[in-house]
Amino acid sequence: DGGITQSPKYLFRKEGQNVTLSCEQNLNHDAMYWYRQDPGQGLRLIYYSQIVNDFQKGDIAEGYSVSREKKESFPLTVTSAQKNPTAFYLCASSISGGTGELFFGEGSRLTVL
Amino acid sequence: AQKVTQAQTEISVVEKEDVTLDCVYETRDTTYYLFWYKQPPSGELVFLIRRNSFDEQNEISGRYSWNFQKSTSSFNFTITASQVVDSAVYFCALSEAAREGNNRLAFGKGNQVVVIP
Numbered sequence: 352d353g354g355i356t357q358s359p360k361y362l363f364r365k366e367g368q369n370v371t372l373s374c375e376q377n378l379n380h381d382a383m384y385w386y387r388q389d390p391g392q393g394l395r396l397i398y399y400s401q402i403v404n405d406f407q408k409g410d411i412a413e414g415y416s417v418s419r420e421k422k423e424s425f426p427l428t429v430t431s432a433q434k435n436p437t438a439f440y441l442c443a444s445s446i447s448g449g450t451g452e453l454f455f456g457e458g459s460r461l462t463v464l
Numbered sequence: 465a466q467k468v469t470q471a472q473t474e475i476s477v478v479e480k481e482d483v484t485l486d487c488v489y490e491t492r493d494t495t496y497y498l499f500w501y502k503q504p505p506s507g508e509l510v511f512l513i514r515r516n517s518f519d520e521q522n523e524i525s526g527r528y529s530w531n532f533q534k535s536t537s538s539f540n541f542t543i544t545a546s547q548v549v550d551s552a553v554y555f556c557a558l559s560e561a562a563r564e565g566n567n568r569l570a571f572g573k574g575n576q577v578v579v580i581p
Contacts, residue, residue, distance in 0.1 A: 384568075386571075391473065391573060391574075392573060393468075393555065393571040393572055393573040393574055394509075394555065394569075394571040395571075396568060396569075399568065409568070439507065441507075441509065443509075452499070452511055452514055453509070453511070453569060454511070455501075455508050455509040455510075456508065457506060457507050457508040458507040458508065460507075
């Protein structure tokens with residue numbers, strides 16, 4: 352079945368450690384996105400990529416990094432510079448230049464101990 | 465700049481009651497798209513509906529209906545005869561994709577709907 356796969360579903364890390372969240376899609380979509388969700392805050396855009404080897408910062412990119420070496424993959428690294436990394440992270444994809452419908456993965460919940 | 469406001473945070477209804485979720489948006493663009501997404505406890509957001517700024521026709525789809533009014537910048541969503549499976553967080557979102565050439569969505573803070581059996 353086509354869709355978006357995020358892993359791991361749950362992740363714990365100690366302060367000061369970097370962690371990478373995986374996002375893979377087999378929908379043949381050009382564009383991919385990372386959103387962060389905090390309780391009562393809705394979704395906020397971290398990074399997005401419209402094409403392989405290119406990506407742009409979203410509204411809250413500080414402390415995060417991404418890469419887009421393959422069309423299917425858009426991993427997100429939460430670095431030690433991110434001051435409040437505990438959150439629910441959602442990856443999405445879409446047809447580039449389309450009308451805005453995003454397809455989402457099931458999310459990764461990161462907890463920093 | 466764009467902004468989406470969902471004023472109510474949590475709404476509880478008894479099964480079979482109707483529930484309406486309010487969404488007010490701000491944009492300077494004349495071409496834009498509005499969305500409603502549902503987030504069940506599993507976490508994945510599920511697309512429900514998209515409307516473009518030129519289509520103010522309201523629609524009913526099963527137990528769901530939408531009321532889009534450009535004059536008041538509102539895009540409200542109603543669940544008729546609610547069921548326990550409707551319990552979820554519902555997000556309203558806005559995209560100015562036609563201008564920017566990408567699908568960046570601005571989301572509201574969401575409405576937690578709890579349907580009590």
